[in-house]
Amino acid sequence: MPLFEGLSYGGEKTAVIFDIGVAFTKCGFAAENAPQFIIPTEVRKRKTGQLVNIHKCCSETPQDLRSVLVDFVHRLYFRQLLVNPKERRVVIVESMLTTTTHFRNTLADVLFKHYEVPSVVFAPGHLVCLFTLGVSTGLIMDVGYTETTVMPVFEGTAILKAWQALPLAGKAIHDYLEASLKESSSVEGGESGDKPISSFMDSIDESILEDIKVRCCFVTSHERATMYNANEVSTSPLEGPPAVRYPLKGDRVATISGKIRERTCEVLFEEDCEGRSLASLILDAILQSPIDMRRTLAENLVIIGGTSMLPGFNHRLRSELYAHLKQPPYSEKLSLPAFKFHKYPAKANYVAWLGGSMLGALETLASKSVTKEAYTLQPLIPDWCSLYVAEEKEKVVGATKKLEAGSRPLSSKKLSSSLSVDSSPRSSVSSAARAAARSIAGILSSASVDSNATPKSS
């Protein structure tokens, strides 16, 4: 009802929403239906003048990361959004699995201390993208740049023990594309006739790879992929798609064969030595969820992330899922009648941002955020794996050290085997912290689940 609008919200300016992805950053205002800008997560370093990705600075010293983040946030506020940081609350949409404690703490420090924002909330991207659907249960797969992560959410609560991740995403495609271009592509033009691409380029620039991926490549159908794989060595009976002449710098033109166009994205669906691919990620996540939730989860698949916008991606994923289901080990353990996909009112690369935008538009935003006052008293940001409770300061100080050690494997590439590592520090968190964790989940769910809007008190 419009009755409620403007009652207590009138004086306050709309919040700003940031989704700082590894490759691209989405920024905009709350209650808008799309971000204002999608820009590369890059900043020019003051010392060297080079463009660097801010996530690559994570390994550097805290001062370096801080100065890079200061410059990047400055760009977001003063070149893109054009608003004063002091006047608006901030919603940061982040992936629960990939952001490191180091990064989010530095970001919070930059926002509170340097830009003096009134409040910040770190919203888990997997959860908030359910806001855009109006449902409270779903299996969310985020196919981003470095990693693909899968997180089942049931009635607004993330099933943490069932998350899955693999480093199969945009970056993997780029690496594969570079290797196959170097191996087989030839370049004409220049001083002398045809030459292999590797003769004058040691490494191909990432922006060129991305452009080739976006404009030329696609995800082929399951039938064609199996036919390819069946006669790997002998000449394929299939007629590939036509080759593309791709202009490079100067008068050079590279020929990108149909094989490269069609088969580059196969890297996402080829099984690795452990038999894991994107399809098996989803099935593993379902398998690790409680048995009574499995069917509901399979019927509420949400595929987000920029890489999933490749032509043919969702169609291929669906056929892969059905094909995997018929094969062991899933054929023995899982019996699912159908996989159903959600269509969200957005483009796949900013669904999580849109969820954040809806969260930021609500009156309850203030009660869920960490305010500047609270942060100045205690400069810590609560995390699902390291909650901080004031009364138990001494106890937790020891625990957080352990937690940081435990949360590091989350961001590393070997996510698959670190389940046991990450669950152990969580059990060392005090019971009060766990209660608080539940209430955070409760708050988030109460807004997305229908009328039981009462938050559980902690």
Added chain:
Amino acid sequence: MATFVTEDRVLYAASSGAKAPLCRLYFCRHCLKIRSTNCVSHEVDSLYCPNCLENMPTNEASLKKYRCSNCFDCPTCCHTLSTRATTIPMPDRDQPGKIVPKKVYYLACGFCRWTSRDVGMKDQLVAGGGWQNQENPHDKRIFYLLDHFRQLAAKEKAEKEKKKYIRRRSHLHLSDKFGLSSVAARRRSGLLSVGSPSMKESEDVKIQDIEPNIASEDVDDQLDDSIFTQELDLSKVTNIKQRHANPDVQPMKTTDLYPKHKHLLIKCSQRCRECEHNLSKPDYNPHSIKFKIQLVALHHVPDLKMMSFPSLILNKESQVVLIVLNPLDTLVHMTLLPLEKEKDDWSTAKIVIPSCELLLSPRDDAADFDENTDQKQAFKDNTSVVVFRKANRLAFLIKVIPQSQDEEVKVAFQMKYDYRNLASALQQTEGKEPEMVWLQHSVFLNLGRLTPQS
């Protein structure tokens, strides 16, 4: 000129400890401290369109999503579009059957030759244009969802407040034994009669169940068979930048590219974090490059420069000529002091600092043209230190003994000078003389590498 070109040679320490060239620092004349870009807070001062240089008030800008309503960017190359006029024959409105030439307008890019006719946009009859904006196809659904969540949030908030209210009531019951019950009861009933209608209303609001999104087995991106047979024309496929320029639609084909309103730019003002005074405030008018307040350090702190590259030999005393420029319109008494050892993480060489006081004559814009004045006599300089002086410029010698073979020769010292504090004089009663204060700044010099020995 040298100030901006060799800016990494002479660095000043800001109050936060950061080192930066003087031209990148501010001087807060209220705190009397040097401020770096990190110890000032930036603020959006005014918004304007970089193409038409038209100011836009903040409220209007936020309604228009911070974009100019008149100017457009080319969707393919991001260059500014210009409006072109042409005449086309059109049937006359008054006399049917008769065809008259009419003036129409369309948008064209002067850089990549894209025109609004390429994508089938209709020509406009007025130059200002009534160009249609692209709508997000999901507007309705998003608005519906948002509306629903807002109701839930409002209910959640109301319930929280109700809890507070009930707790207060229970305290009133406790006070019974002091014989206040009747008073409390009366007050309560009064309160309730006032408060109840609105309370009831918010309780009774039934929030309708949301229409959840229905998942389906279908996916909509099945490949068309033509992709395997048809040649791909690269010029018809958009690149990722063109797609991201319009996040709502993100068109895949160049035939779906529509012009986007030009994004605004801002004029920024800087404020001292400590005393919250403005350090820099630009003129409101976007045409103007002037400032209302401009407290850059270059105008308030004596500016040190190296006159030339000195010859530096390991473990030998060498002389370095520095020039100092007085930007103030008062006579400045400057002395150089060594930097405390514990603060010094910079030096790689020993420095011998002149012990005498250096007198800097005030800045006078006309002095440069006045060749007759011989200032040497007026100031009685110590000739072993002062090399020459001209107007508000003074060249003097320091001695440096390089200590390390491989590193660049770096020295640091402090600069102490008197400054007329105009800010405090303004605050105090009139007629009082401006107070003179002594200011001290740390200066860091990078003299470059050792001179190669032949």
